[in-house]
Amino acid sequence: MTNHAAFAAEDAVTAVAAPAQPGRHFASFPPRRARDCRKAALGRMDLATSGVLMSGSLLDSMKASSPRHAMSPAGADHEEWIENHPSALEWFEGVLAAAAGKQIVMFLDYDGTLSPIVEDPERAVMTEEMREAVRGVAQHFPTAIVSGRCRDKVFNFVKLEELYYAGSHGMDIKGPTKVSNHKAKADEVLCQPATKFLPVIQKVYEKLTVKMESIPGAMVENNKFCLSVHFRCVDEAEWDALGREVKAVLDVYEDLEITKGRKVLEIRPIIEWHKGKALLFLLECLGFAGRGDVFPIYIGDDRTDEDAFEVLHNMGQGIGILVTKFPKETSASYSLREPAEVKEFLRKLVKSNETKKG
Numbered sequence: 001m002t003n004h005a006a007f008a009a010e011d012a013v014t015a016v017a018a019p020a021q022p023g024r025h026f027a028s029f030p031p032r033r034a035r036d037c038r039k040a041a042l043g044r045m046d047l048a049t050s051g052v053l054m055s056g057s058l059l060d061s062m063k064a065s066s067p068r069h070a071m072s073p074a075g076a077d078h079e080e081w082i083e084n085h086p087s088a089l090e091w092f093e094g095v096l097a098a099a100a101g102k103q104i105v106m107f108l109d110y111d112g113t114l115s116p117i118v119e120d121p122e123r124a125v126m127t128e129e130m131r132e133a134v135r136g137v138a139q140h141f142p143t144a145i146v147s148g149r150c151r152d153k154v155f156n157f158v159k160l161e162e163l164y165y166a167g168s169h170g171m172d173i174k175g176p177t178k179v180s181n182h183k184a185k186a187d188e189v190l191c192q193p194a195t196k197f198l199p200v201i202q203k204v205y206e207k208l209t210v211k212m213e214s215i216p217g218a219m220v221e222n223n224k225f226c227l228s229v230h231f232r233c234v235d236e237a238e239w240d241a242l243g244r245e246v247k248a249v250l251d252v253y254e255d256l257e258i259t260k261g262r263k264v265l266e267i268r269p270i271i272e273w274h275k276g277k278a279l280l281f282l283l284e285c286l287g288f289a290g291r292g293d294v295f296p297i298y299i300g301d302d303r304t305d306e307d308a309f310e311v312l313h314n315m316g317q318g319i320g321i322l323v324t325k326f327p328k329e330t331s332a333s334y335s336l337r338e339p340a341e342v343k344e345f346l347r348k349l350v351k352s353n354e355t356k357k358g
């Protein structure tokens, strides 16, 4: 169905895995911050951390969100990158040591993290094994799903009542439906900082839906407080037209902005809120704000997750784990290659906590 079979990109839904390299020795631990290799990474590819399209061609930004990875995933550049962002599985003991004596709080992105990237966003289901792994983690640590999706939709994919859910890139936060031992009232909407934008988002959704009808493969997804214009199944020759249409619609809405994700343009209100703010908000809800004995772990694969990685970096607490098979500019300190490795990491975390408890 996709028209981008020629792309050897991380965004190819059937991307080939780089060979695992067990027994690798890293030059430094804890890993050097991502920024140390940022300059080098930028020289090789356009992988801006901020998804906000400030200036320049929208088409260029769309292409940049689907980079043609010229370098081999197993090449020297990848080696250097992995040294700075080691596998959270290979360095699992190091992660445990850093978290020792602290309260782990788990934050999980959905698409590309708990479910593999697929062509049809409606079919991005998560496996039963992954659900079990997330359920297991939530039994041990407060756990939140932080997604660009509409909260109800991501709940319908995950189907776990004991979790916190932050939908619409963190603009719609709700506590667990089923209260466990964490501090939360059942089924409570905790934060919706963009409520006043609902009418305008709906209006723009309707306009964009009409506009996109003329572009084969384009799809507009209503994520309640934000919108996604998908171009994964649009011929590349049409990307420019799609970008121009989106921009033309948005031109008259000064308080909305376009950000980019994985073969998607996201339309959202211009407010001081993002996944990183949602993380901080949730830590506060849980009674962990300002405490030095908290160890948040955020796992995500997309540019919007960089806001959360950045928050953790600035806090100097916890870790960000980027899910990627390819070197990317990131503020995360660790990496995992794909959702299957995320599942493995979650299982190991549960197992080690069970062992610790005896």
Ligand SMILES: O=P(O)(O)OC[C@H]1O[C@H](O[C@H]2O[C@H](CO)[C@@H](O)[C@H](O)[C@H]2O)[C@H](O)[C@@H](O)[C@@H]1O
Residues within 6 Å of the ligand: 109, 110, 111, 112, 116, 117, 118, 119, 120, 121, 122, 124, 146, 147, 148, 149, 221, 223, 228, 230, 232, 261, 262, 263, 264, 266, 302, 304
């Ligand atoms: O924050 P996330 O949970 O990662 O959500 C980000 C966007 O994810 C979805 O789109 C992406 O995944 C789709 C299914 O694999 C894929 O078809 C699409 O190309 C990706 O961009 C979701 O549909 C969007 O609404 C989210 O904003």
